[in-house]
Every structure is written in C-alpha cells, then in structure tokens.
Amino acid sequence: MLRTHDLNVTQDVDSLFHPYTPLAQQRETGPLVIKRGDGIYVEDDQGKRYLEAMSGLWCTSLGFSEQRLMDAAAKQFQQLPYYQLFNGRSNEPSIELSHRLIEKTSHLGMAKAMFANSGSEANDQAVKMVWYYFNSIGKPAKKKLIARERGYHGVTVMSASLTGLAGNHMDFDLPIGDRVLRTACPSLHHYGRPGETEPAFVDRIVGELEALIAREGADTIAAFFAEPVQGAGGVIIPPPGYWDKVQAVLRKNDILLVADEVITGFGRTGQWFGCDTYNIRPDMMTVAKALSSSYLPISATLVSAKVYEGLTQGSTKNGVFSHGVTYAGHPVCAAVAIETLKIYEERDLVARTRALSPQFLRRLLAMEAHPMVHSTRGVGLIGALELVQDKATGKTFDPASGILARVQSAGLEVGLICRSLRDILAVCPPLIITEAQIDELFDKLAQSLDLAHADARKAGLMP
Ligand SMILES: Cc1ncc(COP(=O)(O)O)c(C=O)c1O
Missing domain, CATH: 3.90.1150.10 (Aspartate Aminotransferase, domain 1)
Incomplete structure (x- = not known):
C-alpha cells in the first residue's frame, strides 16, 4: 500500500524514474x-x-x-576534487590505481588500464577498442562479436546488444546492427538435452561455437565477450573443461577474448579474478563494481600489450586515440578504489x-x-x-x-x-x-x- 502521507514516497513516485523497475506498478507500490x-x-x-x-x-x-573508504574520498576531495586524463594530463590516484590494477592482472597478460564509470561503459569501450585494433593492424574485415545467451554486459546501446537477455532488447530496438553473433550459455540445467552428460554438453556447445565461426568466417569475427561466471543471467557456473575448450577454439581462429569481470573481479569466486579460477587468459578484461566496493563509480578496460600496441599504431595513423569520458580516472573515485584494493590485501x-x-x-x-x-x-x-x-x-x-x-x-x-x-x-x-x-x-x-x-x-x- 502506497504511504501517501510520506514525502519520501510521494516525491519518489512523482519524480524519480527508476531503472529496471516495472514502471506502472511502481506508482502503486512506491519505493x-x-x-x-x-x-x-x-x-x-x-x-x-x-x-x-x-x-x-x-x-x-x-x-x-567502511570508514577507510569514506576517509580516502574526503582526503582526495580536499586535495584535488577533479582532474582529467585527456591529452596526456594525469592525476596521482589514476596513476597509482592503474599501476595496482596491472600489478594484479599482469599474470593474466594485462598491460594497460583505461578508466570509465560503469561496467556498461567499460564493455562499450572494449568493443570500440576491438574494432580500432583490427582496423589498425590491417584486418578491417574482423568486426563481428560473439556473445552468449544469458550473458550480461550492461545497458548502453552496444553493451546491451552484447547482453543475451530478451528484456534488454525488447522495444529498445536492440541488438543494434548485425555484428553480434549469439552462442550458447554453458548451463546444462537450462539447455542440456534429455540424458546429456556434462562433458557431452560441453562438447556439443563448443562444437556449435566452432560451426558458427566456420559459417560466418573467422576472418570476419573480432572478439568473444564473456563473463567467467554469468551473473545476471542466473549465476551460471561453467562446467569443467568449458573454458579450456572455448579458449582453444578462439586461439585457433584469431578471435580476441574479452573477459567481463564486472561481477567476478576482486575475490568473488575465491581468487582475485574469475580468470584465475577458470584458467582464462584473456586479451582484454573489464572491471567495475568491487573495484571501489561501489562506494563511488569507477570501471576499467584492461588490455594486453599486443592489443595496446595495435591501438597505438592506429593512434599514430589517426593523430589521437579519440575516445574517453570526462570522468575517466576521476581522482576521488580512483582514490577510493586504491583504498579498496589495499583493504582486500591487508585483510586477505x-x-x-x-x-x-x-x-x-x-x-x-x-x-x-x-x-x-x-x-x-x-x-x-x-x-x-x-x-x-x-x-x-x-x-x-x-x-x-x-x-x-x-x-x-x-x-x-x-x-x-x-x-x-x-x-x-x-x-x-x-x-x-x-x-x-x-x-x-x-x-x-x-x-x-x-x-x-x-x-x-x-x-x-x-x-
Ligand atoms: C557482468 C556484468 N557486466 C557489466 C555490467 C554492467 O555494469 P553497470 O551496471 O555498472 O553498467 C554488469 C552489471 O551488473 C555485470 O554484471
């Protein structure tokens, strides 16, 4: 029952447009x-x-x-509440945070971190980097992206197009264009055939992935986007052998692997990254959420040295790598993220x-x-x-x-x-x-x- 005498409720219902909410029902139930x-x-x-x-x-x-995160924010606010990273400008929290992130992911092959504000943006810019990379290294036909049923990569036009959930497409006119190819979700429970064993299921869906690549042509496919454990799609835990077999197929076909670690990053699966838990060696990673314990918005797209080198070639040809958002590497968000990483380490x-x-x-x-x-x-x-x-x-x-x-x-x-x-x-x-x-x-x-x-x-x- 709507508490109509309550200002929080009436003003919320009058003015606040809630994300991911049944809109008409919200007017009845309130917040x-x-x-x-x-x-x-x-x-x-x-x-x-x-x-x-x-x-x-x-x-x-x-x-x-967590008081330490509040203190880290307050301290950074007093010292420098904003500075940007465009055109070679920098700020100390972003420098330290990128260093720490690369230290934590270099064993997975990551070499550079570009910041953004949300998981959606981190994935969105990952897509742009993938396209820019293949254009730069002289493989402009490699454009298509493979993403999985039930995958969740966010809600911006491109990240929602990667997302494999019907609700994120319906009436939003998504997925956009024809560059997203859909492949299977590794859930035996949801997609197994009657009597199918887990190893047989893995072989079947990896075979389907190979067939998709053969049908479309590996020379037209740029990257495979996937969460190590699918979160919003229903906490889908990959079956044994799945990631090894998928990676072998991707490597054989020169397809980049982008690991969306937005949920799995920073300890959730019992290792620093889902990539550690499932022995995944990605070309790029996206992180957000637990990066700052979400006390302030910050995300990052991490890239390997090979990808960064390709992007650098393109930037040299074009003059500037013309991508970045105003709040990328916001010093207060970065300071909170640094403190978050310190706490993870200190408290093990x-x-x-x-x-x-x-x-x-x-x-x-x-x-x-x-x-x-x-x-x-x-x-x-x-x-x-x-x-x-x-x-x-x-x-x-x-x-x-x-x-x-x-x-x-x-x-x-x-x-x-x-x-x-x-x-x-x-x-x-x-x-x-x-x-x-x-x-x-x-x-x-x-x-x-x-x-x-x-x-x-x-x-x-x-x-
Ligand atoms: C795996 C994954 N990727 C991307 C996103 C999108 O992140 P954001 O909501 O910060 O845009 C989410 C959000 O839940 C997510 O779970």
Missing part, C-alpha cells in the same frame, strides 16, 4: 527507501533492518560502512572468501531439501537456487502466479534482501560476511521460502 548501512546490513526509512545478501547489485564487497579478503566458501556452499546445497528448490549452484561467495513449482517434473512457476515475487517480498518481511532473476534466486553477499552471518543469511532465506511456499499451497499451486 523501498534505504537510509543507512552498517556492515552487511542496511536499514530502511522505517527503521527496518535487512541483511543485504546481494551486496547491492553484486557490488559492495566491503559492506555499507580473497583467501578469506576461499575459506568461507565451503560453509556458504554447504548451506546453499542444503536448501535443496526445500520443496520449492530444484537445485543450487555456487562458487566462492556467489550462488543461486532454481525455484520450481514441481520438483519431480521441474515445472517452474508462472510469473503471473506472483509466487516468485512473493519470495522477494517474504525476504523483506524477514529482513533479507536477495534477488529474483525469473525462477532463479541469487545470493552474493559482501565479502566481509562472517560465519555466523552466513548462517543468518540462509536461515532467513529458508524462512522466506517457507512463507512463499505457504502462499503457493494456499493458492493450490503446490501440495
């Missing part, structure tokens, strides 16, 4: 206004406290009250994530005992549950039944924020979570599912 944060918890404007099991949007790895948060992961995955797996949970999957501190109406047949809920939405609203009732992605419930808590809080998270998740289950039974949807 959930989060007012303050404390560790892994947030509190709304009514004083209700929630365990934030999604780290906001898979991003606040250090929780919601990546090793800590690895150490906490078995408990997290054990509790996740135990959710499979619930009548609404078909299966679960996870790695590091990210996981998902597949919700079903009928466990035996795998029949999923009709979204119109309201049960999937009920799981989220029940979560709010019991003080838990998690994320429904159609039939999938995702959890991705801040990396600072403790053992006791992991138990609290899953206890609350079980309570939310029980409430939704009770409603499903009342509605005659489940026995």
Whole structure:
C-alpha cells in the first residue's frame, strides 16, 4: 500500500524514474527507501533492518560502512576534487590505481588500464577498442562479436546488444546492427538435452561455437565477450573443461577474448579474478563494481600489450586515440578504489572468501531439501537456487502466479534482501560476511521460502 502521507514516497513516485523497475506498478507500490548501512546490513526509512545478501547489485564487497573508504574520498576531495586524463594530463590516484590494477592482472597478460564509470561503459569501450585494433593492424574485415545467451554486459546501446537477455532488447530496438553473433550459455540445467552428460554438453556447445565461426568466417569475427561466471543471467557456473575448450577454439581462429569481470573481479569466486579460477587468459578484461566496493563509480578496460600496441599504431595513423569520458580516472573515485584494493590485501579478503566458501556452499546445497528448490549452484561467495513449482517434473512457476515475487517480498518481511532473476534466486553477499552471518543469511532465506511456499499451497499451486 502506497504511504501517501510520506514525502519520501510521494516525491519518489512523482519524480524519480527508476531503472529496471516495472514502471506502472511502481506508482502503486512506491519505493523501498534505504537510509543507512552498517556492515552487511542496511536499514530502511522505517527503521527496518535487512541483511543485504546481494551486496547491492553484486557490488559492495566491503559492506555499507567502511570508514577507510569514506576517509580516502574526503582526503582526495580536499586535495584535488577533479582532474582529467585527456591529452596526456594525469592525476596521482589514476596513476597509482592503474599501476595496482596491472600489478594484479599482469599474470593474466594485462598491460594497460583505461578508466570509465560503469561496467556498461567499460564493455562499450572494449568493443570500440576491438574494432580500432583490427582496423589498425590491417584486418578491417574482423568486426563481428560473439556473445552468449544469458550473458550480461550492461545497458548502453552496444553493451546491451552484447547482453543475451530478451528484456534488454525488447522495444529498445536492440541488438543494434548485425555484428553480434549469439552462442550458447554453458548451463546444462537450462539447455542440456534429455540424458546429456556434462562433458557431452560441453562438447556439443563448443562444437556449435566452432560451426558458427566456420559459417560466418573467422576472418570476419573480432572478439568473444564473456563473463567467467554469468551473473545476471542466473549465476551460471561453467562446467569443467568449458573454458579450456572455448579458449582453444578462439586461439585457433584469431578471435580476441574479452573477459567481463564486472561481477567476478576482486575475490568473488575465491581468487582475485574469475580468470584465475577458470584458467582464462584473456586479451582484454573489464572491471567495475568491487573495484571501489561501489562506494563511488569507477570501471576499467584492461588490455594486453599486443592489443595496446595495435591501438597505438592506429593512434599514430589517426593523430589521437579519440575516445574517453570526462570522468575517466576521476581522482576521488580512483582514490577510493586504491583504498579498496589495499583493504582486500591487508585483510586477505580473497583467501578469506576461499575459506568461507565451503560453509556458504554447504548451506546453499542444503536448501535443496526445500520443496520449492530444484537445485543450487555456487562458487566462492556467489550462488543461486532454481525455484520450481514441481520438483519431480521441474515445472517452474508462472510469473503471473506472483509466487516468485512473493519470495522477494517474504525476504523483506524477514529482513533479507536477495534477488529474483525469473525462477532463479541469487545470493552474493559482501565479502566481509562472517560465519555466523552466513548462517543468518540462509536461515532467513529458508524462512522466506517457507512463507512463499505457504502462499503457493494456499493458492493450490503446490501440495
Ligand atoms: C557482468 C556484468 N557486466 C557489466 C555490467 C554492467 O555494469 P553497470 O551496471 O555498472 O553498467 C554488469 C552489471 O551488473 C555485470 O554484471
């Protein structure tokens, strides 16, 4: 019920255009206004406290009250609140941050970092770099980009075109142009054939990728964009062997690999990068979110020495590398990101994530005992549950039944924020979570599912 006496609510409904929100429904329900944060918890404007099991949007790895990040921002604001990087100008936080990022990724082959503000922009500029690179090195026919079903790369015109989710295309007239080729999502659960084993599934979809490349012509294909673990598409954990086989195909066909580490970067999978966890050697990487624990917006596109060399040749021919955004390498955002990386190191948060992961995955797996949970999957501190109406047949809920939405609203009732992605419930808590809080998270998740289950039974949807 809309709280019409509440100024937060009425002004929000009157003036705020919410991203990723059912617009008409929002006018009826109004916002959930989060007012303050404390560790892994947030509190709304009514004083209700929630365990934030999604780290906001898979991003606040250090929780919601890290004083050191606030201090780093305040200090940099006082020293230099803005300076740009165009035309060889620089600022000290950007220099230090690029150095630290390359130090952390040089074993993966990265050599240079270009900053931007969001994951979408980092991917967008990665596409431009890919095209510029092949033009510069004399292979201008290499233009097409391969991206996967259920991939999520953002919402700008180009990154949304790479994204493989129907909702991001519908009525936005996307994907743009005809340069994006779609290939399979590596989820046996969603796309396996009856009786297909995981190795057979991997061989089939990698074979389909090879066939796609042969059909289109390798000399027309520039790059393959992929998240090491697909996040917004449903936390899709790649099956064993998948990444090795995909990389072999890409290498054979001179196709660049762009690893979108916007969710998986900085410890989420139990290693610094998803590329470490899955033995991926990319040509380019995009990072954002946990780079600054999302306290301020900052992202980066990292490129290998080979790619940078190609881009340099093009820039020499054209005079200038004519790309960059006003806030790229904003010194305050960069200062916060530096402090974030220092905290990851000082607290050894990546090793800590690895150490906490078995408990997290054990509790996740135990959710499979619930009548609404078909299966679960996870790695590091990210996981998902597949919700079903009928466990035996795998029949999923009709979204119109309201049960999937009920799981989220029940979560709010019991003080838990998690994320429904159609039939999938995702959890991705801040990396600072403790053992006791992991138990609290899953206890609350079980309570939310029980409430939704009770409603499903009342509605005659489940026995
Ligand atoms: C893997 C991945 N890439 C890119 C993006 C887009 O990032 P942003 O929302 O900062 O534009 C996201 C956002 O969730 C993401 O998960």
